[in-house]
Amino acid sequence: MTIQPSPIPAHVPPHLVHDFDYVRAPVGCREPQQEQSRRLKAETPEIFFTPRNGGHWIVRTPADTVEMFRRTDDFSSAPEFNDQRQWKPALLPVQADPPAHAEYRKVLGAFFAPGNMRKLEGDIRAIANAIFDTIEPAGGCEFVTQVGEVFPITIFLRLVNAPLDDRIYLLRLAHKFTRSPDPEGRAEAVSGLAAYIRKLFDIRRVNPGDDVLSQFVKSNFNGRPLTGDEEEGLGTLLFLAGLDTVRSAMSSVVLYLARNPDQYASLVNDPALIPGAVEELLRISGTSMPERAVTHDLSFKGIDFRKGDRIYFLLPLMSFDDTLNDDPHRVDFRRELSQHLIFGSGPHRCAGSHLARIEVRILLEEWTKRFPSFSLKPGSTVPMAASTVWTPESVELVWPAQAEAQA
Amino acid sequence: MSGRLVIRVDRSICAGHALCALRAPEIYRIDEEGYCASDGDMVPPEAESAARLGARACPEGAITLIEDEGE
Numbered sequence: 001m002t003i004q005p006s007p008i009p010a011h012v013p014p015h016l017v018h019d020f021d022y023v024r025a026p027v028g029c030r031e032p033q034q035e036q037s038r039r040l041k042a043e044t045p046e047i048f049f050t051p052r053n054g055g056h057w058i059v060r061t062p063a064d065t066v067e068m069f070r071r072t073d074d075f076s077s078a079p080e081f082n083d084q085r086q087w088k089p090a091l092l093p094v095q096a097d098p099p100a101h102a103e104y105r106k107v108l109g110a111f112f113a114p115g116n117m118r119k120l121e122g123d124i125r126a127i128a129n130a131i132f133d134t135i136e137p138a139g140g141c142e143f144v145t146q147v148g149e150v151f152p153i154t155i156f157l158r159l160v161n162a163p164l165d166d167r168i169y170l171l172r173l174a175h176k177f178t179r180s181p182d183p184e185g186r187a188e189a190v191s192g193l194a195a196y197i198r199k200l201f202d203i204r205r206v207n208p209g210d211d212v213l214s215q216f217v218k219s220n221f222n223g224r225p226l227t228g229d230e231e232e233g234l235g236t237l238l239f240l241a242g243l244d245t246v247r248s249a250m251s252s253v254v255l256y257l258a259r260n261p262d263q264y265a266s267l268v269n270d271p272a273l274i275p276g277a278v279e280e281l282l283r284i285s286g287t288s289m290p291e292r293a294v295t296h297d298l299s300f301k302g303i304d305f306r307k308g309d310r311i312y313f314l315l316p317l318m319s320f321d322d323t324l325n326d327d328p329h330r331v332d333f334r335r336e337l338s339q340h341l342i343f344g345s346g347p348h349r350c351a352g353s354h355l356a357r358i359e360v361r362i363l364l365e366e367w368t369k370r371f372p373s374f375s376l377k378p379g380s381t382v383p384m385a386a387s388t389v390w391t392p393e394s395v396e397l398v399w400p401a402q403a404e405a406q407a
Numbered sequence: 408m409s410g411r412l413v414i415r416v417d418r419s420i421c422a423g424h425a426l427c428a429l430r431a432p433e434i435y436r437i438d439e440e441g442y443c444a445s446d447g448d449m450v451p452p453e454a455e456s457a458a459r460l461g462a463r464a465c466p467e468g469a470i471t472l473i474e475d476e477g478e
Binding site: 066070106109110112113114115279336337339341343345346347349353354357 | 420422424425428430437438439440441460464466467468
């Protein structure tokens with residue numbers, strides 16, 4: 001299907017127009033984050049306008065991003081300024097601006113705080129090993145579907161205390177959301193997820209537990225309980241945010257290690273390198289590109305923006321900006337700091353970042369023990385998906401049979 | 408003799424990344440909602456480089472280390 005580029009609005013000068021389709025950009029790349037970062041740095045201004053995906057601005061540098069993400073009065077997350085994000089319900093808290101955003105965020109913040117998430121480590125480790133038990137005997141797996149999808153969704157279903165059997169249904173909706181080329185498909189997915197969440201909330205209201213949905217049921221928002229729409233919005237975002245992003249990041253991380261056996265061996269031989277490796281591998285494995293809409297006509301860095309202009313922030317590419325990291329394309333598990341913005345910045349910084357870091361760390365700690373040597377399946381290819389969340393479509397792996405590995 | 412370092416955290420821009428505490432857990436404390444709670448803390452002289460690393464790790468630039476003016 002060919003999607004026609006949109007006309008360029010009159011206020012956008014020709015020298016700031018560059019054709020970039022962020023959904024299709026990874027297709028055909030080996031390392032999309034690195035390759036597209038190099039390409040845009042060579043070919044485009046730091047802020048430019050693309051006619052693709054409805055026509056929108058692109059911001060590709062960390063300094064502009066940190067500033068714009070902080071200026072929520074000018075660059076809003078609210079659907080009222082964005083005609084392509086008219087979802088029912090609005091996803092909370094990502095589609096709210098301060099000060100209302102802070103109230104929603106408090107509900108999430110305490111649950112997803114680093115201390116509270118660390119309590120889950122034992123459970124996460126058990127989930128990892130249960131999944132590895134299912135794939136190990138076969139001598140290989142397709143990582144994206146057999147581990148990358150199953151792992152975070154299992155953890156997530158546990159966070160909300162929903163039945164594991166719901167996994168398949170939820171995955172289908174998540175794919176519809178992240179891989180639909182049109183806003184209608186994404187809106188349908190959001191409605192479907194909201195209906196599912198509605199059922200879970202109805203159960204929690206009668207019979208609350210200690211899961212995250214029960215925390216919402218018990219919470220006050222400016223002195224009142226959350227409305228049904230707010231609960232659905234919060235719950236729906238929790239599902240979406242925890243599903244494809246983590247799958248995609250994990251798949252990219254394991255793909256990198258499969259392609260770089262010497263670096264993988266360093267982790268097997270010295271597990272103390274793993275925490276540093278997690279941050280460095282996350283740095284090169286960003287998946288998500290958030291959006292803001294301009295709330296009023298304004299000028300930023302000499303560029304005129306009009307109310308309703310949409311801006312996408314290419315967070316996965318910013319890891320390779322040399323203002324953040326020296327020699328940014330070198331992947332080094334011993335870097336003093338691996339700087340990146342893959343979890344965003346400002347008030348909307350990814351609430352699940354602490355959980356995501358723990359998930360990837362435990363994946364590596366357990367994977368290195370279970371599969372001390374593994375590689376890409378000979379002859380297999382690793383196609384990158386056309387998707388709003390950047391991910392390999394499949395990563396075929398093989399490892400030596402147990403007896404062989406122990407010999 | 409140089410003064411000791413004091414941690415200053417701009418709570419209005421701290422976004423709860425918690426990378427200060429990830430990089431220098433012996434220096435930076437995180438509150439129950441995940442935000443840096445070390446504003447005003449003195450840095451032990453032997454931990455100055457760790458404190459600087461934690462401050463540099465902040466994507467928001469919310470942490471500064473200043474020389475204590477007192478005494």
